[in-house]
Amino acid sequence: MTFDNHETELQFVDTPLVDALNIIGELHRLKFFPDVKAIKEAGIALDEPVNIFISGVTLRDGLDLILLPLGLDYVAEHGVIHVTTKAIADQKLKIEIHTNTTSLQQNPEELIELITTLVEPETWTQIGGRGVIKPYKDGIIILQTQRNHRKISEFLAALKEVE
The missing domain is CATH 3.30.1370 (Ribosomal Protein S8; Chain: A, domain 1)
Structure with a gap:
């Protein structure tokens, strides 16, 4: 699964993280699967507000702008995008x-x-x-x-x- 070259526009104002991921998934026909347990154990709320207004970036860069400041990352496997902590993704x-x-x-x-x-x-x-x-x-x-x-x-x- 690759989406490095898909350009996107992200416009979120106080949108809960899980909702932002669902919207991105719908727009780009992707399935996001948050690792709820790991995210919660890291002290990150799935309803953490996402505030971003950007266009003309790759979907990959857009996801990085949303996830990395929260200490999160993603791993594409088995046809879905697993959103988890950076520490788990690095393993x-x-x-x-x-x-x-x-x-x-x-x-x-x-x-x-x-x-x-x-x-x-x-x-x-x-x-x-x-x-x-x-x-x-x-x-x-x-x-x-x-x-x-x-x-x-x-x-x-x-x-x-x-x-």
């Missing part, structure tokens, strides 16, 4: 394979060094994190959080643009 790792993304694929060790140095360096196993990155056939295979996968994809796209 969910996913494997992705990137192939032929830049000319640096010819030298995967250099690409791996760039990624692990520039994209959330503290999250990689080399310095005690949980993320793993290895050369794989004509690309790289990465075990990382969904949020960091998005950052890696952005980084690889930026590299490709300057080639």
